Amino acid sequence: MSSYPGLTEGVLFTDQYQLTMAQLYFERGLHERPAQFDYFFRRYPDYGRHQAGYAVFAGLDPLLDWMDRIRFTDADLDLLRDQRNEAGIRRFGDEFLDWLGDHGGFDDVIINAIPEGRVVHANVPIAIVEGPLALLQILETALLNHLNYPTLIATKASRIHEAAGGRPALEFGMRRGPSFGANAGGRAALIGGADFTSNVGVSHEMEIDPKGTHAHSMVQVFMALGEGELEAFRAYAAVYPDDCILLVDTIDTLDSGIPNAIEVFRELRASGHEPVGIRLDSGDLAYLSIEAADMLDAAGFTEVAIVLSGNLDELEIWQIRAQILDEFARAGRDPSGLMDRLIYGVGTRLITSQGHEALDGVYKLVALQTNGEWVPAIKVSDTPEKVPIPGKKQIWRLYDGRGRATADVVGLADETLTNGEIVLHHPHREGVSRRIELENITEIEDLLVEVFRSGKRVTAKSTLDEMRQRRVTDLERLDAGVRRLVNPHIYHVSLTERMKQLQMRLIEEARG
């Protein structure tokens, strides 16, 4: 049996053990047993010299699209039918495969999730998935894959957005991105804080304008033709008189690139068009941007933007801005003119989340129905951080008198937070708790929304603007300390008293 188009992006986009476990459940009559798995991550990205204090959730809509579309096709089942073990015996039985063919969409799966684009926190379930045990098991790999990487990239993009201090940030990374994963990365970057991307397909899909002007190769072409940088710039300005951003570092930024750009900008202005910008792609970007701004100002181009690129990430952007501020302070000059003309192009370090390459998101069994009753499930571990929050649950975000988010709280499904005082427990550390007077809480927000039922999404697909607005709103309501790029404050994630008791009881029972 050979491959077929789409084989690797269909329902067989999964780990083999999901299928072997599903068959075991089938053999034991457990395959349609209602179960609940929670998706959450345990640790915020730590990039080495800087760390995240929050994450931005992304990847949900593509996951729901995939689930909407995906079924076990005859071709998939034929491939599984042909799998044989070392002894030459077929690995998957016909009855199990027939069941997959009949039931192996996600028709009976329900997902409640925090909406895409929102700020999310460690240990808090972001997606809660309910449905037949065997199908939830098969879904695990695709779910984790669809959510982990985009959330990682959206988080990085949000940090880059914060570092850029209100100036635009562009995503440029597809050439070094992980194969077609670069599309998911580009989309996540747009949700998380990149204003635009160079990725043409993703831009059109997300209905925004793709960004890009020219590369060094264009200047090289004119050089190979016996012409030069000036003629290359003139050619570019002639074709794009209203979008003229010139890359000035092909030969020498200060001695060749900027003087040539200024000459072309003068010609452009004389012909009735205003130039848009220059791009610096190498060298000491803080120093060069100051020099470039002075040269452009002296030539009368005070509005021309300066796009910076070349191995940027949030820390580099932050340091470039700090260097410029220092330099201007020393000279007694006002830096705002320069700061307000900078634009940041970010490539490899965003699309690969450099320094923290993978979100540690997991999908854990937390409840199983037995005789019509939900039984909470737990996995004990020698590492307390690895013990999940068991059972059916609710998730609230509490806002204080300043309107700031003060804690995410996980409670039992039948709880309400209406008493005068609530005790909140650390999710893993025993004995660590705090009390909150509910009169000091101005809002209790239920974070989960039903997004998938009966094989279909039940909420409209979010637009990019909606997802971005969720992030902006959540960030405004987050403490500045938690948003810090380096050594952020720890956001409170807590269990209610009753949830903590359930967790501890189950741990004791499991340990016997």
Added chain:
Amino acid sequence: MSSYPGLTEGVLFTDQYQLTMAQLYFERGLHERPAQFDYFFRRYPDYGRHQAGYAVFAGLDPLLDWMDRIRFTDADLDLLRDQRNEAGIRRFGDEFLDWLGDHGGFDDVIINAIPEGRVVHANVPIAIVEGPLALLQILETALLNHLNYPTLIATKASRIHEAAGGRPALEFGMRRGPSFGANAGGRAALIGGADFTSNVGVSHEMEIDPKGTHAHSMVQVFMALGEGELEAFRAYAAVYPDDCILLVDTIDTLDSGIPNAIEVFRELRASGHEPVGIRLDSGDLAYLSIEAADMLDAAGFTEVAIVLSGNLDELEIWQIRAQILDEFARAGRDPSGLMDRLIYGVGTRLITSQGHEALDGVYKLVALQTNGEWVPAIKVSDTPEKVPIPGKKQIWRLYDGRGRATADVVGLADETLTNGEIVLHHPHREGVSRRIELENITEIEDLLVEVFRSGKRVTAKSTLDEMRQRRVTDLERLDAGVRRLVNPHIYHVSLTERMKQLQMRLIEEARG
């Protein structure tokens, strides 16, 4: 204009500036000018505490497949027709778009490349692409994307294979992999040195057996049912009596998991089946594997494999093996029995190339035809390492008297290496050269093969076995020093005398 299926993986899987440059070339009548771009990388991956001394090339066949298939469709052209700049003016003209519709496949493109799976080196062109300037520019992003990430992952997999010392290594990383890029990563891992993958779709596509047994969740299910680990193991053995590998760390590895596994293994043997293995997924893997082996041996299961997993990479594997060797040496015991039953499962750190997230592969214009003559092109840079090797060229690998590869040499297209002595120059450092007597060279191998012409691949698609065999052969012919996991020796990459002279002449001319 809204999106359409496949939008983001078709010809618009590119950076916007490739299209704006292509239109500029069109406007200047340069779009069909024959050009050559070279693909190469500049630095081997450096993972921080360990470094690569070579790379394994992967991603070529998927790139050729994509090029075979991809055209500017009417839907693509409609999207581009609707792009407008800030002034509301259409960005791409009808004549240019008509030309793309008529010529925008890759029919006139020729690619010569080093075959997939081979060992490749820094600064040596791995793929040489010739064709109409505008199309080569549009191809840049997809080419870099298709080759950079897989080569990075194949390189990491090769190192993991080396660290595993002949024992099997399995790729498990898709859940933390970069969206559907995990498929390209899984394929590259198989080429580079992973024996198997858990990725079902990729395994079937590559026609090998997917690997996987069960996760902690299966044990948790039985616990939630009021049964336990032993019953979970029994259930697994009942369904998979000939493939029984049991994950033993859900509760407690030494006190629960292994004793329960041994009990089930005894039952299995009594029913006429031999157990296959156990898997350890947490804790001190060196210590636990020694204890596990002793317990299994004492119970008469000396052949049962021990699969290790949990944040492994080449350095972890190497250290686990070293710890076991030390421990056995102290006890005066023979470690070979244990070493020969170990299997390594590698997840996140392989699929993300942890520590070095992106190969710095580039695609540079090196020649352009003018009046029917090829004119070499160069990009000068303040960083000598960034100056490419210009012009039309040949690439040879030289083998010494021991049959070992001693240098990759880049020469002019019309050169032959037939004189008695050749002078080889460092690609970037001026004045650094060495002399080689050709009588000491036992083989001069031409590394490039024509793989694409007239819009189609011209060589048969490589099988996985062929690609792996190329890697194995090349590694055998590589010095042990270059293969080292830490501080590898530097492999010689050199220019011929004439190529060096061309490079220096062009740099001087460009600097004026």
